[in-house]
Amino acid sequence: MAAEGGVLERIRSLRAEGPSSPAEIMSLARALAADPQARELLQPVRLVLLSSFTTTLFDPSLKVEAARQGFLVDIHHGGFGQFEQALLGDEWRTREGGARATEALVVMMRLEDLHPDVGFRVYADGPDEAWDALSANVLARIESTLSIFRERSNGPALVASFSMPEHRIGPVFDANLPGSLTYKLQALNRALLERVSKRATCHVWDYAGLVAAAGSTRWTDPRLWALSRTPVSAANQPVLARHLMRTVRGALRPAAKCLVLDLDNTLWGGVIGDDGVAGIQLGDEHPGRAFKELQRAALGLRDRGILLAICSKNDPAVVHDALANHPEMLLKLKDFAATRINWSPKSQNLREIAKELNIGLDSLVFFDDNPVERAEVMEGTPEVQVVDVPVDPALYVRTLCDVAAFDAPSLTAEDRLRAQSYQAQIERRESEAHAGSLDEFLPSLQMEVAIGSWNAMTAQRIAQLVIKTNQFNTTTRRVSEAELAALHEGGLGVYWLRLTDRYGDMGLIAVAVLTKDGTDAVVHSFVLSCRAANRAMEQTLVAYLAQKARDGGCARLIGEFIPTSKNTPVVDLFAKLGFVLVEPHDGVTRYAYDLSKQDLVIPAFVRVREERPA
């Protein structure tokens, strides 16, 4: 992957939401043509554009957007207003790319280019012979073009639907008026769909929908139209290219089969292990609405045969409770074809999901709000398509609807029933622990840790973490800010840990309270934000505490554990670090570590900086 640092990487990192500047597009298109890697990694496609207007200005945008979808396009323009005749010669077949290239045909006819009266003089209060003749002629030309292409190529053909002209009489009330252009265009587009869909690998490209979404008067630049017969403004050319290449991709590549969803801050707002089933954000009002809408969109994909799966670091019992009992929950356990609710690395869980569902890893689409999880998946299972989820939940739904991997030109009855057929498998659900190896992933995060002791600057955040954390909390002692200050002064110290990795600063994410009992140092409280779970922070901070205990003249480090309904993730925290179970003390489970041993150390891949009190 590292070798792809050039133009392909730049193209992949283009913003999802909007077109780039013309200057950027042109220099990317140029770099693409000169990059030998593009030839190696992208699938060559010969794109034949036949249209009733000029299309040559689209080339830079088409090349860039094609590369974004994994294609290297060689574009052949049929020439202004040429359709059948452009295909009859052999010129378009003998260009670069050779026999290796897939061929794809795009037919774009605008009615206003074929007849100047369209937009102005289409209205008839009854039979309209002129319109009928125009429609029949247009459909016949499209059909003969498709037939000629099919004799020469097996590639897909896309026919643009008829868009509303930029200029027209009566734009306001025409939707009310049978016999108006608005009515007639709808009928013509239905007739087009019937004719085109009867032919193998021929599809309608929703050009009319694209123009309508942009606004038909904003779509064009009258100057470009006047000077070059190009009916799309410079700003909209990348929009057209993006939509067209997404359609080409949908026609050429099989759609993804499964959407794998995270839970906390993805399907609902908040962290269910900490906030509880009643405390999560989910509903019809802000802030729960964005999450409920995402659930609705996921169900919409399921209706189309996309399998749904859960991959979440959580306690399965809490999640099952929420799915079954939260009144606003649209998604139920039965809607998921597979679930992995555990603390193992997500890439490992995705491998298992693919295996369980008997589909390829490249059929999975992963949607998770956490960039660290996404990075782990991209590294551990590069075949999986990882959605670049925005930070703001209000943008989640749009992001999911825009996932090109789910585009499929047609749906069969089997597709629609597929999701339900997995229901049988759902009954035998796993809940086994998955001990995954993080050995490769963690060093790649370049973690830097600052550890310091309680002070006025950190007092508030420490108290908040101690009071809010439920899952990664060994004793769940809810100690106030004032009590923490007293514990710090009277014991071996209250310590905090701050984590930064190559993705950014995660802030103060762990707290430990160390008290003294004779020659024992006691971990009175150990609290970790679940965002930082499985990042070796437990080992880092406990190893640091061991050193503090030695410095304080202690012989043993004692870890205390008080079970609650929520803190199962830390049930074996001390045992995993080499502590041994000893007698309970005042009813509290205790683990001990002999401080003469030296095997509890900070992992080599964590860089630690000690912040000394000023």
Added chain:
Amino acid sequence: MNPEEKLRSVLESVFGPDGLALTDDDGPGTTAVWDSVAHLNLIMTIEAEFGIAFATAEIPELRSLRKIRARLEQVDGG
């Protein structure tokens, strides 16, 4: 970036490294890379980078780099 630097960067995006070797007398037709399609691409890119819009009749009249520079100076001075 001053206007001249901005123009040079536009020329490089549209024409590649050759764009930096263009002289004031160059324009559509004087060199192979500057054809009518490239001319429109150049004009649209200048508009986006400088935040201006030319009138339809102006676009074909901007037929040399000298004329383009003169026109951009007006914008800058105005």
